[in-house]
Amino acid sequence: MAYRTRINYTAQQKSEMWNRWQRGESLKAIGRAFDRPSSSIFGQFAPTGGIRPALRKRSHLALSLSDREEISRDIVAAQSLRQIATSLNRAPSTISREIQRNGGYHCYRATQADQSAWDRAHRPKSCKLACHPALTRRVAIKLKRHWSPKQIAGWLKRTYPNEEHKQVSHETIYRSLFVQARGVLKKELQLYLRTQRAIRRAKQHSIKNEGLGKIKNMVSISERPASVEDRAVPGHWEGDLISGSDNSHIATLVERHTRYVMLVRVKGKDTETVISALIKNVHRLPTELYKSLTWDRGKEMADHQRFTLATNIDVYFCDPQSPWQRGSNENTNRLLRQYFPKGTDLSVHSQATLNKVARELNERPRETLEFETPAERFSACVASTG
Numbered sequence: 001m002a003y004r005t006r007i008n009y010t011a012q013q014k015s016e017m018w019n020r021w022q023r024g025e026s027l028k029a030i031g032r033a034f035d036r037p038s039s040s041i042f043g044q045f046a047p048t049g050g051i052r053p054a055l056r057k058r059s060h061l062a063l064s065l066s067d068r069e070e071i072s073r074d075i076v077a078a079q080s081l082r083q084i085a086t087s088l089n090r091a092p093s094t095i096s097r098e099i100q101r102n103g104g105y106h107c108y109r110a111t112q113a114d115q116s117a118w119d120r121a122h123r124p125k126s127c128k129l130a131c132h133p134a135l136t137r138r139v140a141i142k143l144k145r146h147w148s149p150k151q152i153a154g155w156l157k158r159t160y161p162n163e164e165h166k167q168v169s170h171e172t173i174y175r176s177l178f179v180q181a182r183g184v185l186k187k188e189l190q191l192y193l194r195t196q197r198a199i200r201r202a203k204q205h206s207i208k209n210e211g212l213g214k215i216k217n218m219v220s221i222s223e224r225p226a227s228v229e230d231r232a233v234p235g236h237w238e239g240d241l242i243s244g245s246d247n248s249h250i251a252t253l254v255e256r257h258t259r260y261v262m263l264v265r266v267k268g269k270d271t272e273t274v275i276s277a278l279i280k281n282v283h284r285l286p287t288e289l290y291k292s293l294t295w296d297r298g299k300e301m302a303d304h305q306r307f308t309l310a311t312n313i314d315v316y317f318c319d320p321q322s323p324w325q326r327g328s329n330e331n332t333n334r335l336l337r338q339y340f341p342k343g344t345d346l347s348v349h350s351q352a353t354l355n356k357v358a359r360e361l362n363e364r365p366r367e368t369l370e371f372e373t374p375a376e377r378f379s380a381c382v383a384s385t386g
Contacts, residue, residue, distance in 0.1 A: 007036065013034065017034070017041060027041045042199070049178025049199050051179060062121075063090075068110035068114050069110040070084075070088060071088070071108065072108060072109065072110040074087065075099070081099075101116075102116060127176060128168050129172065129176050129185065132166075134166075135166060139173055139185065140189060142155070143189045143192045143193070146360065147364050147365075148364075149173035149174050150170040150367060151364050151366070153168060154365055154367050157371070158365070158370075173185070177190050177193070194334070194338050215299065215317065218297075219314065219316050219317065220317060220319070221316045223316065224294065228256065232257070233291075234255065234258060234289055234378075235257070235290055235292070236255070236291055237256065237290065237292065238293075238294045238295075238326040238328050238329035239251060239252065239293055239294070239329060240252050240296060240298075241274070241298060242346070244345055245345050246347065247268065247269065248345050248346035248347040249269050249274075250264070250266065250340065250349070251263070251264035251278060252329060252333055255289070255374075256328055257381070258377040259366055259369065259374045259377075260362055260374040261361045262281065263355070263358045264281045264351075265349070265351045267347070271301065275300075275301070275303045275304070275306055275307045279306075279311060282311045282313065286382065286385050289385060290311070291313065292313060293315050294315075294317070294326055295316075295326075296326065297317055297320060332361070336357070336361075359375075361374070362375040362378070363375050
């Protein structure tokens with residue numbers, strides 16, 4: 001069996017890999033471009049967790065290689081420290097330290113001294129979390145509650161507006177998780193992130209494409225009132241089903257104004273079962289907070305007229321292959337896959353479990369709500385209707 005020789009990538013090749021990675025290309029695609037397996041490409045990204053290292057630069061104040069070559073020649077010419085310093089327009093103490101730390105007056109070599117200085121300069125600055133243990137513990141607690149780094153950063157800024165030492169950016173949290181050389185946040189905390197990836201990658205978009213049939217007497221989303229579109233008025237919901245193995249499903253509902261989430265246990269995907277479960281769920285809320293429902297064109301809503309007749313709630317349907325028209329619901333479904341992975345049996349989860357998951361989502365701060373939680377915003381709506 002023939003084995004491929006190990007390859008040492010050039011700086012130019014590594015730069016091209018990072019460029020492709022940041023454009024969102026997959027490991028396999030990058031591997032094909034370099035005629036290497038994806039595992040070889042992964043090895044280039046793994047040490048920094050998929051986060052491109054910053055380009056190293058020398059300070060303009062530091063001695064250059066040409067400066068060190070001049071020092072070496074002056075030493076051979078038996079010049080004094082002050083004479084060398086004058087010729088380079090440097091302080092004598094700078095020249096003295098340079099020579100002493102690199103072998104002394106009789107062993108100084110310019111090339112070796114320059115490389116040693118470059119190596120010594122490779123000392124990464126301690127990140128904010130490394131310097132503030134209390135802040136680190138606070139971040140770890142929120143990660144274990146499945147808060148995203150951006151939600152944590154926004155919540156800290158809102159909770160401690162005038163205390164910089166109690167705030168941290170979401171990028172610092174990501175870097176502390178994926179660049180393990182920092183040694184601040186434990187790698188196990190990555191498991192609480194939504195994606196649970198080993199390395200961080202560029203954001204990619206995917207569009208769900210399902211073969212959906214026609215539904216009679218549909219009311220198109222284009223006929224939905226403008227007050228629903230601008231999210232100014234509460235009471236307008238988006239809905240969908242997430243599916244698991246063995247024909248198991250969960251109905252997901254998101255209120256557009258507050259992003260409040262409700263989960264409904266359904267025993268099947270047939271329209272009678274789904275519609276009956278949704279009608280039962282409606283009675284959990286004040287009528288003022290349930291005015292319309294927007295769904296995709298799944299056949300589980302074929303009996304939408306029975307739902308409207310029983311609840312007096314209008315149902316609108318999205319255009320074909322247009323999941324962005326239910327953006328809040330699509331985003332929530334992605335969040336829910338952290339709790340209910342694809343390919344698992346969703347029927348094992350009780351309604352109490354679904355309520356617990358919904359409560360956890362509703363108690364997370366949301367950037368779109370200026371880092372208020374959906375629960376806070378929804379409670380204010382309930383109070384105003386009382």
